[in-house]
Amino acid sequence: MVTLYYRPGSCALAPHILLEWIGAPYEAINAPRDASYRAINASGAVPALKLADGQVITQAGAVLQHLAQSAGRGDLLGGPEPANQARVLQWSCFFTGDFHPAFFPLFVPGRYTTDPSVAAQAAVKAAAVELVKGHLATLDAHLSERTTFVGEQLTLVDAYAVPMLRWVGRVIEGGLAPWPAVDRFYARMVSDPGVQAALAVHGIEP
Numbered sequence: 001m002v003t004l005y006y007r008p009g010s011c012a013l014a015p016h017i018l019l020e021w022i023g024a025p026y027e028a029i030n031a032p033r034d035a036s037y038r039a040i041n042a043s044g045a046v047p048a049l050k051l052a053d054g055q056v057i058t059q060a061g062a063v064l065q066h067l068a069q070s071a072g073r074g075d076l077l078g079g080p081e082p083a084n085q086a087r088v089l090q091w092s093c094f095f096t097g098d099f100h101p102a103f104f105p106l107f108v109p110g111r112y113t114t115d116p117s118v119a120a121q122a123a124v125k126a127a128a129v130e131l132v133k134g135h136l137a138t139l140d141a142h143l144s145e146r147t148t149f150v151g152e153q154l155t156l157v158d159a160y161a162v163p164m165l166r167w168v169g170r171v172i173e174g175g176l177a178p179w180p181a182v183d184r185f186y187a188r189m190v191s192d193p194g195v196q197a198a199l200a201v202h203g204i205e206p
Contacts, residue, residue, distance in 0.1 A: 003050040004063075005031040005040060008202040011100060012047035013163040015063045016201065018156055020194030022071045028201055061096045064156040076156045087150045091157040099139075099164055102131040106171045129172060136168065140179040147188065162189050166206060 004019060004026055006012035019026045031037045031046050041048040041058050049057045049066065057066050068076040078084035105112045105128035109121040139161075142149070149157040165186045169175040176183040189195055190206035199206060 001025045001027060001052060002067075003027045003029060005029050005037065005046055005048040005050070006202065007031055007046050008204050009163070009166070010046050011060045011160075011163045013166070013198055013202060014060055014156075014160045015047050015049065015067060016198040017159040017162060017192075017195050018064055018067050018076065020197045021076070021154065021159070022067060022073060024071060059096070060100075060160065061092045064092065064160060068156050075153055078150050078155055079153075081151075084151050088155050088157055091149050092160060094138075095157070095160045095164065099132075099135045102128060102135055103164065103167055103171065104128075106132070132168065132172060133178075136172075136176075136179045136182060140181045143181040143185050146181075147185070158189060159195075161185070162195060165189075166204075 002019075002024075004012065004015055006016055006028060007030060016028060019028075031040075031048070033044065037048075038044050040050065040056055043058070045058070047058070047060055047063050049063045051057070057063050065077075068074075074080065078086075078088040105124045109124040109128075110116070112124045113120045115121075148154055149161065165176065165182065176186055186206075190199070195206075
């Protein structure tokens, strides 16, 4: 049995959703912010996935990939078509490298300026909002005539999108409403039983 270390509301929600979709037994632990967890993941970040043999995998994209592969769930990796497999990797890289980091200046603006003033940090946040909005426009165009990110069925990318789209409702005025295709996608996702189960464990609302 694997153990997923998470913190409520973090991107660890994505592999938690995937674990629900896979249906294999797992343990979920709310990672403490202390030395005991740094012994598991030296960075102190979540998610971390501890395998049955004691190995630990970190980084959300890598954890998602491992879970799907180890469960033999090729459907979650894009199915048999190489092009769809590449698209799953493409969107996974987008969430890891573009969309997720766009939120960091909103959550910890002090990391992005040497000026400690309120005005400077407000400017950092304003720039981040525009960056997030730009990525949402990309997602909205992609999802305009789609119900899932790749192919006709759920993949790990759909799970990966959930925590970040949830953040939008908390940091962008108006939430997802200005991006109707993304809004529809998120509404479908949060009605999914696996997503609801993961949210319940985290003790958070959609």
